[in-house]
Amino acid sequence: MRIDVFSIFPDYLAPLELSLIGKARREGLLEVHSHDLRRFTHDRHHTVDDTPYGGGAGMVMTPQPWGEALDELVGSAGGQLPTLIVPGPGGEPFTQTTAYELAGVPWLAFACGRYEGIDERVYDEARSQLGPERVRILSLGDYVLNGGEVAVLAMIEAIARLLPGVIGNEESLTEESHTGGLLEYPVYTKPATWRGHQVPQVLLSGDHQRIAAWRHDQRLARTATRRPDLLPSSATLAGGGKQPLQIVPATPADAAELFVLTRACWLDEGRTAGTFDIPPLTEDMDAMKATVAPGSPWHTWVVRDPQSGRLVGSVRGRSWRGAPDLSEPLEENVGSDRGRFWEIGRLMVAPDLHGRGLGQELLAHVVRSAPTQATTAWLVTGANSSRNLRFYRKAGFRRSRVASPYPGTVALERALSEDDL
Ligand code: JEB
Numbered sequence: 007m008r009i010d011v012f013s014i015f016p017d018y019l020a021p022l023e024l025s026l027i028g029k030a031r032r033e034g035l036l037e038v039h040s041h042d043l044r045r046f047t048h049d050r051h052h053t054v055d056d057t058p059y060g061g062g063a064g065m066v067m068t069p070q071p072w073g074e075a076l077d078e079l080v081g082s083a084g085g086q087l088p089t090l091i092v093p094g095p096g097g098e099p100f101t102q103t104t105a106y107e108l109a110g111v112p113w114l115a116f117a118c119g120r121y122e123g124i125d126e127r128v129y130d131e132a133r134s135q136l137g138p139e140r141v142r143i144l145s146l147g148d149y150v151l152n153g154g155e156v157a158v159l160a161m162i163e164a165i166a167r168l169l170p171g172v173i174g175n176e177e178s179l180t181e182e183s184h185t186g187g188l189l190e191y192p193v194y195t196k197p198a199t200w201r202g203h204q205v206p207q208v209l210l211s212g213d214h215q216r217i218a219a220w221r222h223d224q225r226l227a228r229t230a231t232r233r234p235d236l237l238p239s240s241a242t243l244a245g246g247g248k249q250p251l252q253i254v255p256a257t258p259a260d261a262a263e264l265f266v267l268t269r270a271c272w273l274d275e276g277r278t279a280g281t282f283d284i285p286p287l288t289e290d291m292d293a294m295k296a297t298v299a300p301g302s303p304w305h306t307w308v309v310r311d312p313q314s315g316r317l318v319g320s321v322r323g324r325s326w327r328g329a330p331d332l333s334e335p336l337e338e339n340v341g342s343d344r345g346r347f348w349e350i351g352r353l354m355v356a357p358d359l360h361g362r363g364l365g366q367e368l369l370a371h372v373v374r375s376a377p378t379q380a381t382t383a384w385l386v387t388g389a390n391s392s393r394n395l396r397f398y399r400k401a402g403f404r405r406s407r408v409a410s411p412y413p414g415t416v417a418l419e420r421a422l423s424e425d426d427l
Contacts, residue, residue, distance in 0.1 A: 007111070007169055008037045010088065011158055012075050013118035014054055016040040018155035027163060030172045038162075043118075046071035046078070055121050064122040072117065072128040079115055080135055088115040089140045090132050093157035094123060097145035100161055103360060103393065104144065107278070108161075109168035110392045116161070118154030139277045187236055187362040189228045191221035236362070251364070253371045256298045256306035256320065263317040264308065265294045271354040279388050279414050286352065297322070304351070307371060309364065318356040321368040324349050325377055326384075347408070348373075348380035348422065369401055376422050384419045386410040 011019050019040040022028065030036040044052040047070070055065040079088060089111045098104075108114060117124070132141045146157040167173045194205040208220045229236050256264060272286035282288075297304045306322040326347035350372050355364045373383055384406055387394040398418050406419035 007035075007109075007166070008088075008113045009039070009162060010079060010113075010115040011038070011040040011118065011162075012043050012072075012116065013040065013153075013155055013158075014043045014120055015118075015153070015155055016042045018118075019159065021159060022162060026173055027166050030166060030169065033171070035169055035171050036166055041075065043071050043075060046074040058122065062122075066122050067119055067124040067128075069125040069128045069131070072124060073131055075117075076128075076132055076135060083113070086113060087136050087140055088113040089142065090115045090117060090136055091142050091144055091158075091161065092117045092119065092124070092129070092132075093146065093154035093161070094119065094143050095145055095148075095150050097143035100144040100146055100157075100164075101361075102164070105161070105164040105168060106393055106396075107274075108165045110278075110390065114165070116154070116158045118158055120153040139280075188225040189233060189236075191224040191228075251309050251312065251367070253307050253309045253319075253368060256308045256322075258295060258298055260306075260308050260317060261291065261295045261298050264298065264306070264320055265291050267317055267320065267354055267356060268294070268352065270357060274357070275388055275391060275394075278391050281414065284412075284414075305375065306352075307368070307375070309368065316356070318359050319354060319364050319368050321353045321372045322351050323372045323375060324351075325380060346379060346381045348376035348383045350383055350385040353385075365397060366401065369398075373420075373422065380422055382419050383422055384408060384417060386412055386415040386417050389414055389416045 013019065019038075022038055022040075023031070027036065027038075031038055043054055047053055054067055054071055056068050058064070058066045076090075089108070091108070091114060093100075093116070117128075129141060129143070144157075144161070146160055151157060194209060198205045198210060206220070208216055211217070268286050268289075272284065273282075276282040276284055276287055296302060298306050303324045304322045305324065306320060308317055309319040310316060311318050326349060350369070353365060353368055353372070355368070376383060383403075385398070385403070387398060395416075395418075401420070403418035403420045406417040408417055408419065410417035
């Protein structure tokens with residue numbers, strides 16, 4: 007991965023030479039260039055700021071040096087385009103999901119603002135040079151920093167450690183906070199007693215099942231006290247005793263909400279795929295109505311937040327007649343509950359509820375709902391959607407021999423056993 011950082015304080019980025027990030031750079035896994043924005047000024051004082059039009063407090067970064075920095079950046083790599091990240095207190099939240107997404111991008115550039123921020127036309131210019139999907143305004147959290155540098159350090163660290171080979175312990179990546187929707191359990195090391203404080207007895211017991219149960223309880227308890235905001239959905243279902251989420255068959259009355267949720271959920275997917283010309287985004291309302299109407303080969307399920315009644319997730323499945331080698335067009339193979347393949351589609355969770363296990367529950371539900379004749383669950387997902395690929399892999403899906411008929415996607419499958427039904 008290549009990273010370019012633009013700042014009026016390039017020394018702020020010095021820590022990127024240390025520790026695991028520094029090692030990754032020396033090993034060539036990561037290429038980081040930091041640039042002094044003042045290099046792109048032409049006046050004697052290397053001016054990068056001016057007073058705001060319309061009045062108001064503070065100074066604003068002038069567009070001129072940013073424009074020239076962008077030109078040089080874009081001109082430096084024969085047609086390749088970076089994704090530009092501009093940290094700002096008013097950006098979209100930078101989360102672990104964002105980190106995973108950005109870890110899949112080969113070239114990132116970071117623009118560190120200062121003062122009250124950057125002249126808005128710099129964003130417009132970047133969007134027109136790079137394409138709007140390659141300009142991301144991201145916020146580290148709900149507090150105010152003096153500039154983008156500290157945010158960039160945090161973002162680069164979160165992203166770089168996800169690159170293959172950077173942390174060297176791939177396992178510790180999969181078990182972390184903010185991937186399972188719960189906080190981590192407490193950890194202890196030797197000695198067993200320290201200044202009178204004991205390590206919990208269960209951890210010394212050697213009983214791995216009891217240890218796992220204790221750790222799970224600790225995670226729930228911690229999450230409930232420290233981060234109750236993470237709980238309202240499915241994490242509480244696992245053991246918190248709140249209202250269960252009901253996964254129910256969709257009806258024609260759900261069509262409009264389902265239509266909106268589908269678009270909301272696939273916009274990011276389209277961004278990753280580099281095209282918005284994909285069925286979930288181009289299908290019209292009539293097509294949506296048809297799939298939830300009686301007689302459709304699709305069986306669709308929806309889940310609503312019990313408090314608000316909002317539709318927050320959905321999934322669907324349909325059977326294929328015979329063994330679909332896809333020598334016939336896909337639609338021709340679709341039968342009514344008689345096929346051996348159970349095609350899973352349109353698995354979606356409202357973006358604000360990601361990371362709580364709701365997708366896993368929906369997937370488990372649609373797998374359980376396969377007709378008894380079905381031997382294989384099959385689905386397609388974006389070939390570059392690393393988040394989706396990870397999610398399905400964790401659920402036991404592997405690359406299918408039955409190729410996906412849709413460009414830019416891959417087909418995954420998983421054998422259905424008695425236990426699933
Ligand atoms: C990032 C920045 C400033 C209004 C007031 C102050 C450039 N989570 C975060 N908090 N603050 C920032 C951030 C992120 N990411 C942040 C870049 C800049 C703050 N300021 C100061 C801007 N607008 C200038």
